[in-house]
Amino acid sequence: MNEPVPNADLPKGAYVFRLYLADGAPNSVRALANLYAICRRHFPESHRIEIIDVLQEPLRALEEGILVTPTMVKVSPEPELQIIGNLSDEEEVLRALGLPQREPA
Structure with a gap:
């Protein structure tokens, strides 16, 4: 799978995630896609x-x-936390990470 990138290459306060998945299982594939989308949108x-x-x-x-x-384990910034599931509810993921949610339309 992916080799870890040294944290020294990341800006201070960067988010480091560790995603545990089961090969090509549907929920694992979906969780990976959702995590990539969240990262691109909120901390590219x-x-x-x-x-x-x-x-x-x-x-x-x-x-x-x-x-x-x-x-999904958020390794940094601390505190470390785990979120179980396919990460499809972006608002819940953001809330768990302590990030501000979008304003209702």
Whole structure:
């Protein structure tokens, strides 16, 4: 999968996400697409996404306490948090990340 990019290449305060998925499972594919879309829209120049396929790295997932896929972990900025699911509800993802939501139309 993707090799992690050193954090030194990222601006201070950049978002670092780790997405645990199960190969081509539909919810995993959707979570990846949704996370990419959220990152492009809300922090296009200040994010990194590390992808861990639990089918290829099951011990890593277990060591890190990941029991369900897809699971997205916000590694930084702190505090670290997990969101389970396909990330399709952007407003809920933003709320969980502590980001401002869009104003109603």
